[in-house]
Amino acid sequence: MERKQIPVVERILSANDRVAADNRARLQGHGITTVNIMSSPGAGKTTLLLATIRALGGTCRIGVIEGDVASQVDADKIAQAGVPVVQINTGGGCHLDATMVQQALEALPLDEIQLLFIENVGNLICPAGFDLGQDYNVALLSVPEGHDKPYKYPGMFEFVDLVLATKTDLMPYMDFDLAEFRRLVQGLNPRAPVIPLSARTGEGMEAWLEWLRAAVKGK
Amino acid sequence: MHELPVTEGILRIAIEHAQKAGASRITDIHLVIGDLAGFVDDSIQFYFDILTPGTLAEGAKLHFHRVATRLRCWECGHEFSPQERDWTCPQCGATGGEVLAGKEFYVESIEIE
Numbered sequence: 217m218e219r220k221q222i223p224v225v226e227r228i229l230s231a232n233d234r235v236a237a238d239n240r241a242r243l244q245g246h247g248i249t250t251v252n253i254m255s256s257p258g259a260g261k262t263t264l265l266l267a268t269i270r271a272l273g274g275t276c277r278i279g280v281i282e283g284d285v286a287s288q289v290d291a292d293k294i295a296q297a298g299v300p301v302v303q304i305n306t307g308g309g310c311h312l313d314a315t316m317v318q319q320a321l322e323a324l325p326l327d328e329i330q331l332l333f334i335e336n337v338g339n340l341i342c343p344a345g346f347d348l349g350q351d352y353n354v355a356l357l358s359v360p361e362g363h364d365k366p367y368k369y370p371g372m373f374e375f376v377d378l379v380l381a382t383k384t385d386l387m388p389y390m391d392f393d394l395a396e397f398r399r400l401v402q403g404l405n406p407r408a409p410v411i412p413l414s415a416r417t418g419e420g421m422e423a424w425l426e427w428l429r430a431a432v433k434g435k
Numbered sequence: 436m437h438e439l440p441v442t443e444g445i446l447r448i449a450i451e452h453a454q455k456a457g458a459s460r461i462t463d464i465h466l467v468i469g470d471l472a473g474f475v476d477d478s479i480q481f482y483f484d485i486l487t488p489g490t491l492a493e494g495a496k497l498h499f500h501r502v503a504t505r506l507r508c509w510e511c512g513h514e515f516s517p518q519e520r521d522w523t524c525p526q527c528g529a530t531g532g533e534v535l536a537g538k539e540f541y542v543e544s545i546e547i548e
Contacts, residue, residue: 218548219546219547220456220546220547221545222453222456222545222546222547223543224449224541224543224544225541225542225543225544226448226452226542227540227541228445228448228541228542229441230448309440310437311437313440342437345474402530403521403531404522406509406529406530406531407531
């Protein structure tokens with residue numbers, strides 16, 4: 217049998233990237249600023265979003281897409297805060313992809329939203345690899361997880377626009393070296409500011425809200 | 436988990452091109468993967484072996500061509516390959532730079548019969 221070589225050169229994630237581009241165009245068409253929030257499970261994404269909705273809800277129309285492997289618990293909490301929310305269950309998948317977000321957009325009142333948060337599946341690895349159509353990527357790293365994580369999970373920190381060190385109220389009980397954390401993040405990604413905050417006490421929240429206001433205005 | 440949909444993507448691309456060329460089977464698939472792309476060869480191979488029986492790609496050999504990270508320093512423009520994840524420019528000591536190479540992730544070619 218004759219054997220021949222065929223050049224292909226096709227990006228493996230091209231199918232995802234095409235849908236992400238559609239999502240981006242659609243969101244931008246509605247004037248929506250979209251922020252993809254990533255972290256490990258339990259770093260405080262939902263708590264941060266609830267505090268953010270409380271702080272900005274009066275001045276900015278917020279919507280949320282909640283990604284989890286299973287359950288509706290986070291979406292229920294966000295819905296109680298009075299903003300439109302859609303829950304995506306990945307059924308075992310470790311990250312959201314552009315098609316899931318595309319489906320979620322169908323269920324959101326896009327004309328009523330200025331700022332859309334996508335709460336990705338809790339995981340420091342896979343979410344960083346898949347474009348969803350967002351404008352900004354934000355990584356959370358909570359104080360109990362340890363300041364060495366940027367070296368262990370570099371893919372998460374290399375290309376994000378902002379890093380939040382969360383649960384700073386636990387600093388007195390943990391060996392978390394904030395200066396070292398900043399140094400490690402900067403070594404990978406000098407363009408991402410690091411904001412330490414506690415959604416629980418409110419410490420540092422203003423800097424995050426300021427960043428968000430600028431992101432929405434900058435659109 | 437992550438590599439399953441990715442491997443499905445590889446298979447879809449390879450089979451589409453093989454069908455277009457009227458192939459009876461795919462013998463080899465050449466992939467290019469940058470060191471920053473975050474995909475594991477062994478894991479792709481594992482899912483590939485599960486997904487391919489009964490397809491044009493059954494028994495095909497996967498070839499992984501790895502591309503090292505290459506950066507251009509934001510401060511002085513020097514191009515360098517960082518050691519591990521320490522993105523310090525060896526020329527001026529600044530951190531980080533524009534990524535010139537390392538994020539590649541594509542099917543370069545296939546071989547068919």
